Amino acid sequence: MAELSQIKGINARQIKLLQENGVNTAEALAMSPLRVISSIDGLGEKSAKKLIWNARTALGMTEFAPASDINENVEFITTGSSELNRILGGGFQTGKLTEIYGPFKSGKTNLAQTIAVTIQLPRSKGGLESAVCYIDTENTFSKEKVKRIAKRFGLNPSDVLAKIFHARIYSSDHQSQMIMKAEALCKTRNVRLIVVDSLMALLRAEYIGIGMLARRQATLNNMIHALSRIAETYNCAVLLTNQVATKMMGMFSGNDAIGGNSDVILNASLLNSCPWLSLQSNV
Ligand SMILES: Nc1ncnc2c1ncn2[C@@H]1O[C@H](COP(=O)(O)OP(=O)(O)O)[C@@H](O)[C@H]1O
Ligand SMILES: [Mg+2]
Structure with a gap:
């Protein structure tokens, strides 16, 4: 750096x-x-x-270099499920944006909170011994749930909570501001995962109707760009959740991932097919 x-x-x-x-x-x-x-x-x-x-x-960015010199440098964070790790190509990946999309109650927040714990595991157990920035737009972060997940993975619940830097978000502008603030924590506090749960909720609430779509898209693009840049600069994983519905929203049917912007896209309905529900008794 x-x-x-x-x-x-x-x-x-x-x-x-x-x-x-x-x-x-x-x-x-x-x-x-x-x-x-x-x-x-x-x-x-x-x-x-x-x-x-x-x-x-x-930084040497103004020269072309042979493709053989490209340094991918991806690290993987376990999800706690070998099946889900396999679907994701080895686990959650650093340096990339991963979007988890699915309907309400499909387990998006649960997965986000799980990764916020597993990233803290020692490397021998699939973690990166790193801290987390958690951008919580829906007020669904649950300390109790995180504590239970921590216990499942044999970690001390208070230590785990101390390494999740949480911000409750109230507007899309606040969300953009805290995405930028997260960068400083990557630099100073060993943050290697940024969770945005959920990416779109406040944007949808604030930019209503077709007339606002262009502005909404511009705000979204700025956030995504900032997150991609942070992911790449700090080799940090970024996990975005996106609630989708089958009803029509604006001119788009809402049941799609945002797509194009994300590197890895996970349909939360897949979670139901993964034998990772050893969590079930705990949540
Ligand atoms: N892996 C799981 N095993 C058991 N219950 C789960 C699991 N994931 C989520 N749940 C439960 O399903 C409900 C919805 O999950 P949540 O993660 O909040 O969904 P979403 O964020 O997609 O709306 C919660 O009550 C949660 O406890
Ligand atoms: Mg949720």
Whole structure:
């Protein structure tokens, strides 16, 4: 990870502005779209472009390299179910966005809380000994449930809760703000998993009707882009839940994953076919 101060031509004021907007490293800056950085109050479009380009140059991003040199570096986090791990290609993957979609009560939150625990396991047991940022838009995070899951995996419940940095979210703007804040915790608190449960709930509530679709999509894209960038910069796993319904919403039928933006898409109805329900007696 390279510090912002290592970028050619950057000054202290610009570093402060970038940090206030959740851009804490040269990597983060280099991967940001120009539009996002230019829109930071007080930075200006010309400086934004110069700084992004200088950051890319500093990181060797402005040269093509042989594909044989691509470093994938993916790590896997166990779900606690060998079958589900297999479906996911080895477990939840770092550096990627995984979307779990399904109807209300299909087990999305339960899976999110499970991974928030299993990532804390030692590597020998399928974890990464890492902490978690949990962005909770529906107020469904349950300490009691997490404690029970921790016990199932032989971890101390209070230790597990202490390593889940939780934020209750009240608006889509607050959600965007806390996604950016999560980046700082990746840097300083060994966070390797960001959960957004759920990604769309507040957006759906705030941007109602076809006339708002474009703005809703733009806000969503900004969040997804920020999360992808964090995932890549810190080799962090990102788990998004998305509630889908069969009724028509706006001009789209609602029972689809957001799709295109996510690297791994898991239909929560698959959870029912996995023999991972040893949790059942506990939840
Ligand atoms: N693996 C599981 N085994 C047993 N019960 C589960 C499991 N996953 C979820 N549940 C139960 O199903 C209900 C809905 O789960 P939840 O994760 O809140 O769904 P969603 O987030 O998709 O709405 C909860 O009461 C939860 O306790
Ligand atoms: Mg839920």
